Amino acid sequence: MLQQTRVEYVQSYYERFLNTFPTLEALAAASLDDILCIWEGLGYYARARNLHAAARTIVASGRLPSNCEDLRSLPGIGPYTSRAIASIAFHEPVAAVDGNVRRVISRLFTHTGNPASSVQELADKLLHTGRPGDYNQAMMELGSQICTPKRPRCTRCPVQNYCMAWAEGAPEFYPAPKKKVSIPHYDVAVAVLRNAAGHIFIQQRAPEGLLGGLWELPGGKAKPDESGPATCARELQEELGVQVTVGNLIGTVKHAYSHFRITLRAYECTLIDGKPESTAGLVTTWAAPDQLNQFAFPKANRHILNLLAAPAADTS
Ligand code: SF4
Numbered sequence: 248m249l250q251q252t253r254v255e256y257v258q259s260y261y262e263r264f265l266n267t268f269p270t271l272e273a274l275a276a277a278s279l280d281d282i283l284c285i286w287e288g289l290g291y292y293a294r295a296r297n298l299h300a301a302a303r304t305i306v307a308s309g310r311l312p313s314n315c316e317d318l319r320s321l322p323g324i325g326p327y328t329s330r331a332i333a334s335i336a337f338h339e340p341v342a343a344v345d346g347n348v349r350r351v352i353s354r355l356f357t358h359t360g361n362p363a364s365s366v367q368e369l370a371d372k373l374l375h376t377g378r379p380g381d382y383n384q385a386m387m388e389l390g391s392q393i394c395t396p397k398r399p400r401c402t403r404c405p406v407q408n409y410c411m412a413w414a415e416g417a418p419e420f421y422p423a424p425k426k427k428v429s430i431p432h433y434d435v436a437v438a439v440l441r442n443a444a445g446h447i448f449i450q451q452r453a454p455e456g457l458l459g460g461l462w463e464l465p466g467g468k469a470k471p472d473e474s475g476p477a478t479c480a481r482e483l484q485e486e487l488g489v490q491v492t493v494g495n496l497i498g499t500v501k502h503a504y505s506h507f508r509i510t511l512r513a514y515e516c517t518l519i520d521g522k523p524e525s526t527a528g529l530v531t532t533w534a535a536p537d538q539l540n541q542f543a544f545p546k547a548n549r550h551i552l553n554l555l556a557a558p559a560a561d562t563s
Pocket residue numbers: 351354355393394395399400401404405406407410411412413418
């Protein structure tokens with residue numbers, strides 16, 4: 248949960264997750280939909296899918312792997328996590344390098360940070376093999392509390408005497424800053440399509456990839472110079488094989504993902520021809536407004552659904 252996400256934001260999710268799935272067995276027995284509902288809003292949904300798949304693998308095999316190499320065979324566990332678990336839980340002498348540790352090592356050795364493999368080699372050499380878990384946690388804390396990205400607190404640093412960047416007088420020069428890449432922006436239009444009972448049409452994204460397994464309103468990205476209503480009508484024709492008239496704009500949401508940003512516009516739509524069925528074979532359903540909390544939605548979609556649920560403004 249803490250990957251790319253701040254502790255303050257994670258805390259309530261962590262507590263709710265453990266209250267709902269207190270054991271590996273409970274997590275393994277849950278459906279992915281149940282897990283995504285608890286995870287909704289935390290983002291990076293591959294983490295939830297991997298956690299679920301890992302729990303199922305562990306329960307099926309009857310044991311939690313206890314060394315770095317076996318831990319890496321679990322879904323979602325990479326070099327850093329496997330080394331952190333193996334050293335902290337099983338005292339295996341391996342150095343775990345997260346972003347904080349990378350910064351400390353880069354400064355201690357005036358290493359620019361690239362290639363990453365040599366940072367790992369330096370970390371391996373520094374490791375206290377008798378207390379690898381304590382050593383790794385101390386390095387992580389040093390990076391998060393003292394050797395911060397901006398204005399490191401070098402005068403309070405316990406390893407100042409060994410630090411080459413401090414001796415140079417330029418700690419913030421290390422590691423070398425990452426090249427900034429421009430983040431693309433997409434305009435997205437989605438439809439609120441209701442049936443005679445007032446139920447809303449939703450579809451479930453494919454299990455893999457961005458937002459995999461979450462539910463969403465139908466729609467998609469605008470083509471260059473295409474208006475929101477035109478995007479909505481075209482996407483519903485392509486995705487669901489139906490013709491609609493596009494009515495009022497319900498709301499606009501701006502949202503930033505890790506590699507792109509979107510402006511999502513939602514429109515009231517009325518079916519004029521066809522029966523909506525996913526041409527891509529996605530699972531679809533008509534959900535009553537008071538059932539929508541039982542489905543996990545991406546943040547921007549949830550914002551639109553909350554607008555629908557909000558009482559109409561009194562214009563009298
Ligand atoms: S002396 Fe400063 S730059 Fe060096 S490790 Fe300590 S906090 Fe980081």
